[in-house]
Amino acid sequence: MLNLELMEKTPRRKQAYQYIQQRILSGDLPAGTQISELMLAKEIGMSRMPIREAIRQLEVEGLVRQVPRFGTIVHSLDRSEMAELYEVREALESHAADSIAGNITSEDKQILSLLCKKILILGRELRDSKEKTFSPELMQKFLAADMGFHMVILRASGNRRMMKIVSDLRVLSRIFTAKREPHDLEIVTSVYRYHRRILRALKRANGEKARYWMREHIRESRRLALESFDRHQAMGDARNALPLALPQDLLEEINQIESGET
Known part of the structure; x- marks a missing residue:
């Protein structure tokens, strides 16, 4: 998990991005997992807006993708x-x-x-x-x-x-x-x-x-x-x-x- 002292000095959007990224890297969120903005917001202790912004950045980078009528999932490469x-x-x-x-x-x-x-x-x-x-x-x-x-x-x-x-x-x-x-x-x-x-x-x-x-x-x-x-x-x-x-x-x-x- 991220260093708490470091997180306190980091903007909320970046905190959310690093938290979700680390969970993907660690295998806590494996490929195919559906990502819940509400659940992540509760885990990190912040509003859904920075979570949404972080997910948007992760989507641009290819770590997650949007699936119609299903939501956001961790991407799986072919x-x-x-x-x-x-x-x-x-x-x-x-x-x-x-x-x-x-x-x-x-x-x-x-x-x-x-x-x-x-x-x-x-x-x-x-x-x-x-x-x-x-x-x-x-x-x-x-x-x-x-x-x-x-x-x-x-x-x-x-x-x-x-x-x-x-x-x-x-x-x-x-x-x-x-x-x-x-x-x-x-x-x-x-x-x-x-x-x-x-x-x-x-x-x-x-x-x-x-x-x-x-x-x-x-x-x-x-x-x-x-x-x-x-x-x-x-x-x-x-x-x-x-x-x-x-x-x-x-x-x-x-x-x-x-x-x-x-």
Whole structure:
């Protein structure tokens, strides 16, 4: 849940938006769930107007949709929509990686190196645990390091609008698909290797290589996401999917991008 002290300092519409967004991210409001303005207003302790405004914003971002004679429900992506999300990510993130090669700061290089190292350490923890897949706790740490790596590159590009778009796409693709399945060592190792190659290209100011490896990385992620989607469609549900709750500090950073607070 949101930090109460933070909520007191936040406008009501934004409070409502962050509250509903977090409930969707955590799995409390899964895809297909009907959203009640009245119930949410009672839960948060505010009038229905800011709730309505928040829902309108979430609808624009694709997290919820209006269904005639039924109301507002949490949106569920179909296969083609998910594929489109990854295609947009591929175009924008590969461009960002190319654009910052030779211009990235020493501080950002250090942060990217630390995030790569964190994924390597998590991979070793998984290997040493003798488990086949991440526990929910380690999965959260992995997602934070993975998403953080991409966010640093986007932030370094200086294009705030592109950062906001990709952030929303990443959240959407993780919420509405079986991408939240536990990751095995093969997937973790693959992510680490792609990140390391991208970072090496950035350090060498090789924009062409940075673009290439980012493109290949996202294409591989797309392949895995679609395979996972198909697998769960065949099963008829997603009961084995892990609930996703992105770290609050990362959510706050994403939410602040559009308002220019960072």
